[in-house]
Amino acid sequence: MQRLILITLAMCALLAAQPARAGALESSDVVLLQPEAELQPRVPDVQSLATYIDKATAQAAEVARQARVGPPTSGFLVIAIRPGLRSNAWLDFQPPLPSTMAEAMIRAMRSVTPPAVRGGPVVLAVKAGLWGGSSPVRDLPAPKEWRAAIDKAGRSLEPETLVEKIWRD
Template identity: 45%
Template structure:
């Protein structure tokens, strides 16, 4: 799947432009194997979608006032029927109003056609914070669901269990 190179290159270009506004993009993290994502969507569909989600997130970050430096992930899940869900994993946690604006803005972006659940995350540093150094997000809802399952779950299966 050529998508990894395509949308990561687009993401890095966006991150450079965002740095001047106090928002630092740290890249896209594939939360499922590349071959799984490649079988469910294409780079030509995923890259523009993630760029639009990034634009919505940047608008929300830039509109927020008095946000303490924070670092974290905006996790995006897509599934058939143009459905999306968003989870946040920021340290320290973002103010409630900003978190709601991020989720609402990302959910407003039209989801591309997918042939199964696709899950990726975008890294951000906010208000002078740097993008997270850890490789994977762990939203609180995910941690609770994984603990309740009692067995390791593939990311797509975990997301389907907690999708609201």
């Protein structure tokens, strides 16, 4: 349990250190979407994971800075990392982002080289507000791709299972 707390604190400290930027994506909390027993053996280097989350969030913020300002929105940047230095990303914002911006943000987040993980994927989300939107009050993300996979399965699925079902390289 102590290690999971250290992971969360390290990630939150990095996000809190980012300066607020007018018109940019402002992040708040990191939400770990798997149980501690799964995460501990999968994350050999907590600092590398925290640095990666910071860089992926900064890439999303850069896309937001370059975009035309839209209505305030809030949501989640959802990230999954697989062994072999592979990552994927999804978004869950309400109101939704324009599709071209969402696609650019996902590409930007995927462009960051992830840290090494082992034994299976690591799935997490970053709560964020965009263009003056506040951090979401919901605890968990539900990207449209995840909701579609759950509908297709006809039952709820754990984040790791969802990621494996919808992963696109």
